[in-house]
Amino acid sequence: xxxxxxxxxxxxxxxxxxxxxxxxxxxxxxxxxxxxxxxxxxxxxxxxxxxxxxxxxxxxxxxxxxxxxxxxxxxxxxxxxxxxxxxxxxxxxxxxxxxxxxxxxxxxxxxxxxxxxxxxxxxxxxxxxxxxxxxxxxxxxxxxxxxxxxxxxxxxxxxxxxxxxxxxxxxxxxxxxxxxxxxxxxxxxxxxxxxxxxxxxxxxxxxxxxxxxxxxxxxxxxxxxxxxxxxxxxxxxxxxxxxxxxxxxxxxxxxxxxxxxxxxxxxxxxxxxxxxxxxxxxxxxxxxxxxxxxxxxxxxxxxxxxxxxxxxxxxxxxxxxxxxxxxxxxxxxxxxxxxxxxxxxxxxxxxxxxxxxxxxxxxxxxxxxxxxxxxxxxxxxxxxxxxxxxxxxxxxxxxxxxxxxxxxxxxxxxxxxxxxxxxxxxxxxxxxxxxxxxxxxxxxxxxxxxxxxxxxxxxxxxxxxxxxxxxxxxxxxxxxxxxxxxxxxxx
Numbered sequence: 001x002x003x004x005x006x007x008x009x010x011x012x013x014x015x016x017x018x019x020x021x022x023x024x025x026x027x028x029x030x031x032x033x034x035x036x037x038x039x040x041x042x043x044x045x046x047x048x049x050x051x052x053x054x055x056x057x058x059x060x061x062x063x064x065x066x067x068x069x070x071x072x073x074x075x076x077x078x079x080x081x082x083x084x085x086x087x088x089x090x091x092x093x094x095x096x097x098x099x100x101x102x103x104x105x106x107x108x109x110x111x112x113x114x115x116x117x118x119x120x121x122x123x124x125x126x127x128x129x130x131x132x133x134x135x136x137x138x139x140x141x142x143x144x145x146x147x148x149x150x151x152x153x154x155x156x157x158x159x160x161x162x163x164x165x166x167x168x169x170x171x172x173x174x175x176x177x178x179x180x181x182x183x184x185x186x187x188x189x190x191x192x193x194x195x196x197x198x199x200x201x202x203x204x205x206x207x208x209x210x211x212x213x214x215x216x217x218x219x220x221x222x223x224x225x226x227x228x229x230x231x232x233x234x235x236x237x238x239x240x241x242x243x244x245x246x247x248x249x250x251x252x253x254x255x256x257x258x259x260x261x262x263x264x265x266x267x268x269x270x271x272x273x274x275x276x277x278x279x280x281x282x283x284x285x286x287x288x289x290x291x292x293x294x295x296x297x298x299x300x301x302x303x304x305x306x307x308x309x310x311x312x313x314x315x316x317x318x319x320x321x322x323x324x325x326x327x328x329x330x331x332x333x334x335x336x337x338x339x340x341x342x343x344x345x346x347x348x349x350x351x352x353x354x355x356x357x358x359x360x361x362x363x364x365x366x367x368x369x370x371x372x373x374x375x376x377x378x379x380x381x382x383x384x385x386x387x388x389x390x391x392x393x394x395x396x397x398x399x400x401x402x403x404x405x406x407x408x409x410x411x412x413x414x415x416x417x418x419x420x421x422x423x424x425x426x427x428x429x430x431x432x433x434x435x436x437x438x439x440x441x442x443x444x445x446x447x448x449x450x451x452x453x454x455x456x457x458x459x460x461x462x463x464x465x466x467x468x469x470x471x472x473x474x475x476x477x478x479x480x481x482x483x484x485x486x487x488x489x490x491x
Contacts (some may be wrong), residue, residue, distance in 0.1 A: 036154070041184070042226030051372075062113055062118050067122045098146065110367075116152045136204060184431075200235075201278075209299070218260070262394065277307065309447065313424060324374075324378050351386065351393055416460060
């Protein structure tokens with residue numbers, strides 16, 4: 001399965017393991033709750049989906065890469081204790097709580113996480129001394145003498161032997177006690193993820209044209225040559241950073257992340273073309289962009305349409321973040337209004353308590369690494385807005401705060417209208433510039449595949465998009481019908 005399917009399967013497993021009956025007992029007893037074992041190529045996002053699951057399902061997450069740890073960090077340190085057996089006193093060896101298990105309990109204490117994931121990466125690359133402990137963990141959910149808390153699930157990950165010479169093969173006894181999920185790379189899934197994460201548009205444009213170069217691992221005489229999803233994402237970060245600082249991008253820099261010479265050289269050439277088009281695109285008016293589309297070759301038209309898509313996607317992303325911010329503010333104000341109506345506390349007291357609660361929560365979640373960049377930015381913006389209006393509440397009352405909130409919603413409405421206008425303009429520009437119709441069909445397809453853009457159109461509508469899609473669909477049906485009639489006549 002692909003990484004998106006694996007993510008959903010883990011979520012389903014967690015729900016099944018934490019489901020309880022009417023008496024409060026787990027429907028699947030703990031002894032039958034198998035750990036999940038993810039096996040797949042390196043760099044396809046196994047670690048990334050753990051953070052996504054924790055954030056989306058609002059559960060705890062503790063991560064360990066096992067190649068960095070010893071037996072002591074898993075089992076704990078030995079201590080001597082005095083015990084009596086059959087009237088005799090003996091000195092026995094016991095163990096402190098392991099670092100890994102202590103981290104789980106710390107997460108429960110800090111976040112109140114009754115459910116969570118203990119994620120153990122590179123589990124099949126552990127040292128010889130740690131291997132028995134990991135097998136015990138997978139089979140019994142225990143670290144030495146200590147058990148993993150109820151409600152917590154073990155998810156382990158590893159690479160197949162062909163990708164890592166340090167891999168230890170699991171025996172049948174162990175595999176028969178885990179839920180094994182094999183993952184394969186999938187460009188279409190990664191492309192959706194890349195759009196959400198803001199991966200460099202040049203990389204996404206290149207891979208839309210040459211998806212075969214998304215993931216390649218080959219053995220050559222000089223050694224391993226490879227390109228992975230992780231490589232593309234890390235390259236994106238360095239490109240964005242260098243561009244911001246106006247540092248030149250070299251072929252050598254590309255090769256540091258894409259360790260496959262053919263792909264690195266090919267992408268470097270495309271990147272230069274992309275930057276040339278992007279520079280002109282930013283400076284040009286809509287009419288000049290239309291002219292560029294008219295005179296560009298087919299690859300150039302594709303690249304320009306990707307720039308149009310990228311601009312639209314960027315605007316929608318900003319709009320969606322603003323919408324999350326507005327909805328977050330609304331929920332906070334609604335809770336306070338309800339509490340005041342029920343006579344719990346005065347509004348100004350609730351307002352200040354809410355601000356302090358938000359600050360504490362943001363601090364804890366940031367420390368645990370469970371806040372995405374966008375979520376952290378939105379949460380801080382909500383808290384800041386509330387903090388800045390404490391004086392307004394004291395001087396003019398809650399009605400003044402509500403009026404200020406209303407003005408924020410008007411800004412959001414204006415952004416929505418601007419995006420709808422831009423969408424109409426872009427569709428019109430492609431239709432006007434590309435007479436063959438093939439390019440318009442492709443552009444509409446690009447908009448449909450883009451989850452962010454498609455979601456906006458589904459929610460707010462776009463008459464030009466629907467009109468042109470219907471027209472092109474009718475043309476395609478007519479063409480198919482003509483072919484069928486011609487084939488019938490020949491017979």
